[in-house]
Amino acid sequence: MKRGSTRPTMLAYFLLLHCFKEAASGGIAGMEAKVDIIKLVVPEYVKRGDGVDLECHWKATGEIYSIKWYFNDREFFAYIPNTSPALTLHPLGGINVTVSISSNGKVHLSNVQLASSGRYKCEVILESPAFLTADSSSNMTVVEIPEDKPTITGTQHQYRIGDTVQLNCSSPRSFPPADLAWFINEERASGQYLIPHAPTHYPEGLTESHLGLQFVVSREHFNKGAMTLRCTAKISPHYLKTQQHSVDGLLTYNVPPMESRAKSAMSEVLAEKSHIQSPLRWQGVQHPDKSSPSGNIRKNHITFGLEQSQ
Template identity: 55%
Template structure:
C-alpha cells in the first residue's frame, strides 16, 4: 500500500512540475486457451501498453510463480524460471508471446502477464486467465453385469466404468433414453493412475417392471462426458420376457399338489386337478395385482 501511495504522489508531483500527464500502464488482454491436449505446443499472448513504449520488464507467472521474464535493457533479455511440467521455448518466446512445448497435466493453472513501465514510477499492470491441460480418452465407457434377458420382478444390477482421463468423466445412466431416477443409481469409488488420470464408476440397480419394456425390449445406456470436449455412450439392449418369476415356495406347493394326485381315484383326481388349477390361478392373480399396484400412485 505504501509503495502504491508513493507512486501516486510521485505521479502527481511530476504532473504538477512538468504539466505533462503521465500515461497509464495497462494489459489490454491476455490470450490463454481454456483447454489444450496433453503433449501439445501452446502459444500464449499478452497485449499491453506503457507510456512512450518504455517497458522495464514483462513477466509471465503460473499460479503466481514466475516462469518467464523479458527485460529489454538486459543481456540476455530473456530469462526462464523452470517449473515441473512447464517447458518454455526460449527461441520462439518474445515480448508479445510465450510458447510452451509439450504441455503436461501439471501445466494447468492461472497464467498471468505482468508489465512494468520504466523509471521513475515503475507503474505496473497485469491480467490473467486459466488454462487446463486435458487427456481425453478415445474409448467408450464399459458396462459390466449385462444379462441377455430380464423377467418382470428381476433385479437389474450393472456398473458403468469410464476410460482413464483428466479431468474425470461424468457418468449418467439412461433407461429407454430417459435419465435413470437418482434412487436407481449408485456412486462408486474412483481409481487414480500414477500419471494423474482418473477412472470413474457408476452403478445402476432397480427392480424390473412392465413399464421398463417398450415393444418387448429394454434399452440401458451409459454416457461419459467431459465438459464440451468428450461425449461417448455405451448401450445395452435386452429382450424382455413379460412373464413373472413365480416365488420358489409357491412353485413347490403347486408341484406338491400336482404330484399327490397319482394316488387318488378317478373322481378324486378330477377334484384334485381342479384344486391345482384354482391354486395356480390364485398365484397368477396375486402377481398381476402386485404389478397393477406399481402403477397406482402412493
C-alpha cells in the first residue's frame, strides 16, 4: 500500500513540473498574458514649444526586464532596472527628453516641435526565461496655432444685381493647415461658388490655406438691402476664427452694352407711363463718360433700378 501510494504523488510532481515549463515558454492557454498595458497616455494634440508627459501603465505578474519608448518605431528611451544607469537615451530629431523628470513609467518631452509629430509606442518586457512582451501605441500631433484671423481680399463697398463677386480668403500660417469655409448671409456658400487655390508652403513647415468665392449677384443674395460675406478658418479643436465683409446692396441692374439699343425704347415707355401711379416704376440712370467732350454722357451703358413710388 505504501509503495502504491507514491505513484499519485510522483505523477502530481511531474505534472506540476510540466506546468512550470509550459508557463515559462508561454505554452499554457491564458498564461501568455502575464503582462499587459492597461493605460497609455499620449496627448492627441500639443502646441508647438510646450512640454508633454507620456505615460505607460502596465500590469504584470513577473519582474520587469525593460520598459522602452519608440517614436515612429525607432527607440529613443529605455528603462532597464538591472543595468547602470537604468535610464538610456537614444537621440532622435525632434525628441527632447528631460531625464530629471522621467522615470520607468513616464517620459517628459520638452519644447516639442513640428518634427515631434508621429506615433509613440510603449513596450514592456518581462524577465527571462519567457521575456513576454506587451506594447501599445498612439499618435500625437504638434500644432502651430495662429493668433490672427483669416484675411479677405478683393472686397467692394457696394454691389448691384448682375455684379460679379470675386473674393479670396487666406488663413494665417499654421500646422496643420486650416480648413476654410465661405458663408453668405450666415448660410454656407454653394460648392459652385468656391474657387480652390493651391496652399502656400513655408520652409519651417507651416502652411497658408486659400479659398476663393465667385458668383453673380442676384436679388436673393441681399437681406434687407445688405449682404454679409464671411470666411471661417478652423483647426479642430484648437482654432476657429472668422473674418466678415459686410456690404450695402443697390437693387439696381447693370445692363451689358449690347442691350443699350433698348435704352431709347425703355425711355419712351417710361415717359408715357410717368403719369400713371404704380407701386413700382423703372428709373433710368445715365453715367458720366470721361471721354466725352461734354463730360456727361457715357454711351452704351445704363443701369435700371426698382424705385418705390411715393
